[in-house]
Amino acid sequence: QVQLVESGGGLVQAGGSLRLSCAASGLTFSRYAVGWFRQAPGKEREFVAAISWSGGSTGYLDSVKGRFTISRDNAKNTVYLQMNSLKPEDTANYYCAARESRSTIVSRISTQYAYWGQGTQVTVSS
Numbered sequence: 001q002v003q004l005v006e007s008g009g010g011l012v013q014a015g016g017s018l019r020l021s022c023a024a025s026g027l028t029f030s031r032y033a034v035g036w037f038r039q040a041p042g043k044e045r046e047f048v049a050a051i052s053w054s055g056g057s058t059g060y061l062d063s064v065k066g067r068f069t070i071s072r073d074n075a076k077n078t079v080y081l082q083m084n085s086l087k088p089e090d091t092a093n094y095y096c097a098a099r100e101s102r103s104t105i106v107s108r109i110s111t112q113y114a115y116w117g118q119g120t121q122v123t124v125s126s
Helices: none
Strands: 002-008 008-013 018-024 032-037 048-050 058-060 068-073 078-084 090-098 120-125
Touching: 002 090, 018 032, 018 090, 018 120, 032 068, 032 078, 048 068, 048 078, 058 068, 078 090
Parallel strands: 008 120
Antiparallel strands: 002 018, 018 078, 032 048, 032 090, 048 058, 068 078, 090 120
């Protein structure tokens, strides 16, 4: 049974930092690309960042480039999202998702991801 479990969310002031973690089990982690998506109340889910199976390729939403960094540790079956210089508009529920792919091109399309976590809430106060 595949499980993705997010952690690290919370309440932070604007300008602060958080590091989200996504711990995977029940799959051969090194075969999977992983993405982070977010959804704010009343808004559609949007792509935030993704990383290829090897960690060699990454992709980011334009509004988070230079502030967020995605990384992975395949020995720990974990993907991280380091979020710096947080803004109130980053407030959302953040989800990690996995798709089996050996491509160096990461996907920004949520429907291409087969497995999803339950999400972790990030709230940025102004």
